[in-house]
Amino acid sequence: MCDLTGRVAIISGAASGIGAATARTFARAGADVVLGWFPGDPHDVEQVRDSVAAAGRQVVVHELDVSSTASVDAFARSAIDSFGRIDVVVANAGIARTVPSLELTDQAWNQVVEVNLLGVWRCFRAALPYMQEAGYGRLLATSSVAGTVQCWTEHAHYTAAKAGIVGLVRSLAIEFGKHGITVNVVAPGVIESPQSLDPINSLGAEGVAAAGRGSPVGRVGRPEDIASLYLYLASEAASFMNGQLLVMDGGRSLVVSD
Template sequence: MATYPTLQQHLISYLESDPHDASKTVEAVEAVGARCIAVACDVGKSEDVEKLAQTAIEEFGRLDIVAALAGILRKASLHEMTDSRFEEMMNIDLLGVLRVFRSCAARMTDGGSMVATSSIAGGHYGWDHHSHYAAAKAGLLGLCRSLAVELAPREIRVNTIIPGLIESPQSLDAENSLGKAGLKAAGSYIPLGRVGRLEECARAIRFLTSDDASFITGQQLIVDGGQTVRWPS
């Protein structure tokens, strides 16, 4: 198993057209004494992902942990579902993860760990007007299970988290997702009485990539406040 360096070093990616400021994440990481580099990357392009993975090796000399979190969400009914809309979703939410894992696994230290983010829309529930999103997120589960077996001889673990309703820029988009009002209403039928927070998903990823999860691979960890186990009332 890999021995991780005491000084944590991080590389994050960002999409240049995204309005969110990646420098704030860099500053937050550096504020706790770690090193962080931000690299522009479109996971829809293999050359961008290859550059991202290679930068980690050039800057840090090793690659131990990978979290594939990039994704898009678009609302479209079956009637509106053109080939191009479906393919766009697959290219980012499913193939994007494949590209990241493929490029990183080729450079990864044996004994490392990789995690992808699925969704309860792909793992448990149907979601009207989001069949392409659900299909991509369901595909991630099969992808990660198979890669867990394929990479096991190198002791590289591959797992997936399945977030429930999490307050995020994506879910706050009222056009393509629930929006602020929808998220507030959702808390009434989640057993813990609220939607989740991004840091709660981050903690699940931290667990799955830590030595505490050294014998866990090919699994899905549901982070949903009990939503998927509650009997409808």
């Protein structure tokens, strides 16, 4: 049922982690993919490109800075120029920065919100006219358990942005459902990825391992776990799913800490 044959997906933050896994998963399900790659990202987007091509799908790599409207608009346009359509947006690009709240300047706040919240909106806004004309679309965003069902100390700007995505998704779901466009958001828990393994701005390897030990399922998430959920949401199987926040954390948010 989760078949994306003939669909075109654009994915931000596609060089590693959840974005890369989603690109590979979508390609195996039949989608052609445009990979949004931030030039400052040290991860090799060419490996992702090769994986999509190996699945027999067409793939475009496009430089993308989600804090720039012009960059995001060009990203969406590249899908239209290459494939003539945009069926699915996965607004996944995000950053985390550890800053004690009383040291959180406007500049530091804005940097994270620009990427994590406004970046989602820019990706959605750029695709919506094409989707509305086609009468079909799937808008998907990556939030976090931090800011939705849990908190994260010294990350007030991050949690505020991730919470804001939920409000954005719900509003757009109501506004654009009549055009055949559904909008949903996934809140991952701890996923073993380059971001979570960062010992300065996130948990680091030891923190990730501890989160796994504290999970009801005995492990942290893998990028492929989230990619599988995105595949469902992008498919016809989820055609009646709209405006929803789906938490995927192995049940960790249900655990009461001592």
